[in-house]
Amino acid sequence: MNSIKFLGTAGARFVVMKQLRASGGLWVTLDGTHLFIDPGPGALVRCLASRPKLNPQDLDGILLTHRHLDHANDINIMIEAMTNGGFKKKGVVFAPRDALEGDPVILKYVRQQVERIELLKEQGIHHLNTMTIETPIRLKHGVETYGVTLRGKNHSISLITDTDYFSDLPSYFNGEILIINVVLLEEKSAIEHLCLAEADQIIAALKPRLTILTHFGMGMVKEKPWDIAEQLTHKHGVQVIAARDGMELNLDHINDK
Numbered sequence: 001m002n003s004i005k006f007l008g009t010a011g012a013r014f015v016v017m018k019q020l021r022a023s024g025g026l027w028v029t030l031d032g033t034h035l036f037i038d039p040g041p042g043a044l045v046r047c048l049a050s051r052p053k054l055n056p057q058d059l060d061g062i063l064l065t066h067r068h069l070d071h072a073n074d075i076n077i078m079i080e081a082m083t084n085g086g087f088k089k090k091g092v093v094f095a096p097r098d099a100l101e102g103d104p105v106i107l108k109y110v111r112q113q114v115e116r117i118e119l120l121k122e123q124g125i126h127h128l129n130t131m132t133i134e135t136p137i138r139l140k141h142g143v144e145t146y147g148v149t150l151r152g153k154n155h156s157i158s159l160i161t162d163t164d165y166f167s168d169l170p171s172y173f174n175g176e177i178l179i180i181n182v183v184l185l186e187e188k189s190a191i192e193h194l195c196l197a198e199a200d201q202i203i204a205a206l207k208p209r210l211t212i213l214t215h216f217g218m219g220m221v222k223e224k225p226w227d228i229a230e231q232l233t234h235k236h237g238v239q240v241i242a243a244r245d246g247m248e249l250n251l252d253h254i255n256d257k
Contacts, residue, residue: 002155002251003029004177004212005054006243007046011162011183011215012193016070020221022046022245023070026159026179027054030152030251033129036062036078037148037159043074044081050246056081057088061128064095064106065161066145072105079110086113092128093117096144120146136172139163141192149175155251160202162215164192170205177251178208179243185219196220200232207238210254214243 007024010016016023024046026037036043036059047054059082064072075095082091091114099105100117111117118126124135124146130153135146141162149158158175162183180202183193194202203211211232216225225242232240 001029002031002152004157004179004249004251005029005050006214006245006247006249007043007050007054008040009214009216009243009245010040011070011181011220012217013070014218015216015221016041020218021216024074025071028150028157030150030155030157031130033131033152034059034061035128035131035133035150036082038063038065038071038161039074039078040070041073044077046246047081057084059091061092061094063133063148064093064099065148065159066096066141066143067099067105068143068162071161072099075099075105076107076110079106079113083113086110089113090115092126094120094126094133096120096146098144120144122146139169140166147173149173151175157251158208160194162193165194165198165201170202174206176209177254178202178206178211180211180213181215182213182220182225183215183217185217185223193217196228200235203232203236203238203240207236209238211238211240212243212249213240216242 005027008022010021010023023040024043025039126133132151134149139145156175157177158173159179184195187195229240229242
């Protein structure tokens with residue numbers, strides 16, 4: 001099954017710190033390849049508590065869009081879990097350079113446990129088995145940050161992670177399924193995160209087969225994201241849903257519609 005499992009939908013520090021929503025990240029499966037994206041606080045716990053349980057040793061790779069704790073807190077333990085405590089050298093880690101240098105979030109000793117580490121960059125193309133991973137542009141965030149498009153044999157998924165909005169942002173992410181991190185209900189110029197109105201603009205520009213809103217801050221949580229998604233569906237005539245903690249999306253069923 002080709003699928004996306006949401007092991008957390010929390011964005012911004014207060015929703016994460018209070019665990020009003022979980023912050024475990026995403027598990028994506030395309031054509032039998034398993035990739036974990038942004039293992040934030042609780043990623044390992046959420047994998048093991050998932051129904052059915054997700055076994056980190058099944059992972060082929062881990063991708064870090066950027067080094068902030070709500071995305072990277074569990075990166076080291078997930079590497080250890082993927083490699084059976086380091087006893088089985090396997091897997092690929094994809095990460096920005098600043099996650100490895102200076103004040104690194106990926107510890108040096110766990111780097112030896114994986115087959116290789118690939119640095120993300122603008123216009124980057126990476127391969128993980130039959131999955132292609134594209135990082136078309138560096139996003140506008142406080143640290144080195146990349147959105148990604150994953151391409152399999154029959155499916156493509158774009159993730160616009162944390163970023164400030166810029167005019168040509170939508171043009172870089174053309175997956176049939178679009179995941180948008182919508183932290184803010186209303187724009188706050190000093191905070192480099194997308195707000196609801198900007199997500200609205202992205203959906204209007206791209207009209208993807210399916211859009212999934214996630215990574216909610218406090219304002220979005222209080223405003224009931226499922227209601228917001230329904231309103232956007234009616235407005236744009238394309239399906240928009242709000243992710244829930246533990247939600248699993250079967251991509252093959254989407255193509256059947």
